[in-house]
Amino acid sequence: MKMESELSPRAGEIIARAQTLLAAGGYNGFSYADISESVRISKASVHHHFPTKVELVQTVVRLYHEEAQRPGHDRKQDRRSACATSCLYGVLGSLHPRWVVILLRLR
Numbered sequence: 001m002k003m004e005s006e007l008s009p010r011a012g013e014i015i016a017r018a019q020t021l022l023a024a025g026g027y028n029g030f031s032y033a034d035i036s037e038s039v040r041i042s043k044a045s046v047h048h049h050f051p052t053k054v055e056l057v058q059t060v061v062r063l064y065h066e067e068a069q070r071p072g073h074d075r076k077q078d079r080r081s082a083c084a085t086s087c088l089y090g091v092l093g094s095l096h097p098r099w100v101v102i103l104l105r106l107r
Contacts, residue, residue: 007059011049013039019060027057 007015017038021030032053036043050056 008049010039010041010045014046014049014056015060015063018056019064022057022060027053 014035017035018030021034024030032043032046036046039046046056050059
């Protein structure tokens with residue numbers, strides 16, 4: 001799994017779009033085609049950055065977790081946190097319980 005410092009600007013765009021789509025429709029509510037269309041890159045490019053949808057979602061959840069754990073992070077003032085929280089609930093609510101355990105094994 002990629003660390004935040006290892007992410008390219010394009011990967012950051014993919015993650016931001018995935019976060020929005022996860023919040024709106026959960027894990028099964030989006031595809032790489034949706035992401036590629038909105039970020040204006042090919043599906044192959046999305047796969048280059050995140051070979052599987054599971055890896056993409058793990059990265060989204062891990063980054064949310066890291067952000068929420070930062071000392072002094074004020075969730076009330078941060079709009080991204082609200083989106084991340086709804087994203088997390090969207091992801092977890094749409095997955096089989098075994099996937100929830102896998103996704104939450106953040107390192």
